[in-house]
Amino acid sequence: MNDDKINAILEQNTKLHDLCRQQREVIQGLLEENTRMLSILSGTRNKIAIGLRKQDTAQEWISVNDRLPDAGAAVLICRPDRNNRGRQIVEQGYADVNGWWRVYGTRTKAVTHWMPMPRPQREMR
Numbered sequence: 001m002n003d004d005k006i007n008a009i010l011e012q013n014t015k016l017h018d019l020c021r022q023q024r025e026v027i028q029g030l031l032e033e034n035t036r037m038l039s040i041l042s043g044t045r046n047k048i049a050i051g052l053r054k055q056d057t058a059q060e061w062i063s064v065n066d067r068l069p070d071a072g073a074a075v076l077i078c079r080p081d082r083n084n085r086g087r088q089i090v091e092q093g094y095a096d097v098n099g100w101w102r103v104y105g106t107r108t109k110a111v112t113h114w115m116p117m118p119r120p121q122r123e124m125r
Contacts, residue, residue, distance in 0.1 A: 061113040068095050069114055077101060078113040092117070 061078060069075045074094050081087040093103035093111065101111045 059115055059118065061115050063113055064111055069116070071095055071097075074117055075114045076117060077103060077111045079103075079108060079110040080112070082110075088112075 072094055074092055076090055077093040078088050078090050081089045091103050093101050093114075095114075096102045096107060099109050100107045101109070103111075
């Protein structure tokens with residue numbers, strides 16, 4: 001084998017070595033980024049779980065004797081069922097004027113409790 005062929009092989013080997021080193025650096029960077037993203041997602045998942053637990057405990061029925069919602073704000077209301085004594089009905093409604101509540105286009109004063117509407121489900125991607 002002559003010197004030119006040996007030099008060409010050595011040069012090609014050096015290029016391959018450099019390419020492997022560059023690929024190793026890229027892969028290492030991707031692994032580090034993946035680890036960082038997993039950490040962020042894990043933290044986000046924990047925050048969501050904590051938020052959901054807080055939301056679950058925060059959604060308590062509020063007596064109309066204790067407090068009323070903002071006028072016109074859609075809320076969940078609880079009222080006695082006129083047709084079935086002892087049974088409660090949960091519906092969407094809002095506080096109107098003079099102690100009246102609007103529920104599905106009708107008016108009633110029979111609302112005993114209310115709570116804010118839950119947040120809508122965010123679309124999953």
